[in-house]
Amino acid sequence: MECRAGCGACCTAPSISTPFYGMPGGKPAGVTCIHLTGDRLCGLFEDPRRPAVCAAFQAEYAVCGSDYDTALANLRELEILSLPD
Template identity: 75%
Template sequence: MQCRPGCGACCVAPSINQPFHGMPRGKPAGVTCVHLTAARLCGLMGDPRRPAVCGAFQAEYATCGDTREEALEQLQQLEILSLPD
């Protein structure tokens, strides 16, 4: 599956616990990454400052669903499930 143009859910829903360029404290879940463009594309695509976790993310139906709204919902659920007990 290819990323859905104009989605950007993976740049909003999950947390990034490591500091990275532009977000020295990382990114909390539900907060839009400062590098998400108005067209909902990653502004750090191809840039070595892009977090490794972002580069490793692969669009899949299980996480992205059929719409941006489904992707946000499914990624939020994964975030909740990944929290320590």
């Protein structure tokens, strides 16, 4: 599956636990990354400062669904399920 241009759900729902350019404390779940552009594209997409976790993410229908709202809901659920007990 190709990433949907203008989605950006993966730039909001999950947390990023490591510091990265512009967000030295990482990114909490549910907080939109400061590098998400107004048209919901990654401002660091081709930049080596892009977090490794973001570069490794591969869009899949099971996660992203067919629209932004589904992707956001699925990614939020995965974030919750991945929390330590």
